[in-house]
Amino acid sequence: MARKNQTLGEFIIENQSAFPYSSGELSRLINSIRLAAKVVNHEVNKAGLVDIIGAAGETNIQGEEQQKLDVYANEKFIQTLTNREIVCGIASEENDEFITIQGQNKDHQNKYVVLMDPLDGSSNIDVNVSVGTIFSVYRRVTPLGTPVTEEDFLQPGNQQVAAGYVVYGTSTMLVYTTGHGVNGFTLNPAIGTYYLSHPNMQFPDSGRIYSINEGNYNHFPQGVKDYIKYCQAEEEDRPYTSRYIGSLVSDIHRNMIKGGIYIYPKSSKSSNGKLRLLYECNPMAFIAEQAGGKASDGFQRIMDIKPTELHQRIPFFCGSKKMVEKAEEFMKNAPE
Ligand code: P6P
Numbered sequence: 001m002a003r004k005n006q007t008l009g010e011f012i013i014e015n016q017s018a019f020p021y022s023s024g025e026l027s028r029l030i031n032s033i034r035l036a037a038k039v040v041n042h043e044v045n046k047a048g049l050v051d052i053i054g055a056a057g058e059t060n061i062q063g064e065e066q067q068k069l070d071v072y073a074n075e076k077f078i079q080t081l082t083n084r085e086i087v088c089g090i091a092s093e094e095n096d097e098f099i100t101i102q103g104q105n106k107d108h109q110n111k112y113v114v115l116m117d118p119l120d121g122s123s124n125i126d127v128n129v130s131v132g133t134i135f136s137v138y139r140r141v142t143p144l145g146t147p148v149t150e151e152d153f154l155q156p157g158n159q160q161v162a163a164g165y166v167v168y169g170t171s172t173m174l175v176y177t178t179g180h181g182v183n184g185f186t187l188n189p190a191i192g193t194y195y196l197s198h199p200n201m202q203f204p205d206s207g208r209i210y211s212i213n214e215g216n217y218n219h220f221p222q223g224v225k226d227y228i229k230y231c232q233a234e235e236e237d238r239p240y241t242s243r244y245i246g247s248l249v250s251d252i253h254r255n256m257i258k259g260g261i262y263i264y265p266k267s268s269k270s271s272n273g274k275l276r277l278l279y280e281c282n283p284m285a286f287i288a289e290q291a292g293g294k295a296s297d298g299f300q301r302i303m304d305i306k307p308t309e310l311h312q313r314i315p316f317f318c319g320s321k322k323m324v325e326k327a328e329e330f331m332k333n334a335p336e
Pocket of ligand 1: 120213246249
């Protein structure tokens, strides 16, 4: 049973003992993400010192080439996951192709693949707005002992064994699920320890916050326009409040705590929307559903969609179940 202020390490060990049949590799995988997130958090929090440490592409006072933070984050997560002998392949928003990891004995015996957005919303760093890391974990489906293939990554989200995010905000939090609920851990940077601050996170069944980039209103499908007008109408418990940070992890994290819906729809400018199915929408959908919320493309469950490409985009409606269902109603009833 999760106890508030338990450390992440204690929680993983307790969780591990609850599932004696699992080999502990998944626990070690979560541990490696915990470590990488600490390292990235340190760099993200220094980003404000760019005049002192130098912007990306420049050399800092030590004469070292400053890396873009999303490149840095990508390298740190890849390095940490590779060193732990757990993962046989990694797909990242930063890499066109997936990365094959042979394992120490070069025998491809590791059984998990990880898909990730190492630093989502990185354009917000220059304006000191929170950013996040998003990750999704599957068991490989091709035979052990062979190199991982694209088939191992193009699995529907309902096959995920773990998913989570790190939000580098006013505090740094790791929020994840292994299919047994959602738990949030807050990092104490002074000692580098994560504490269970948000046990058993639950999306409120409804809410009064809607998150969407209304600047694209004229390009939205009619169903989305109708839903926005519904949110703004002076009726019942409305108008709702519009809150849009422009950082997926932060918008969904706030909505999970307060209740709300996040929408990134398709538009006349982007026929499948902007967000990526594999390493943004599927992991956030797993978290949302495990917390009692809902995630769809406006019509079908996100986690039932069979992926066709590593970086494919998908419209995304995610949040409090009743709010997503209401938005889906408008999508279904809108004229084509
Ligand atoms: P827009 C960040 O670039 C991101 O991928 C998400 O984190 C965020 O919700 C969305 O794009 C913001 O996109 O088009 O509204 O600026």
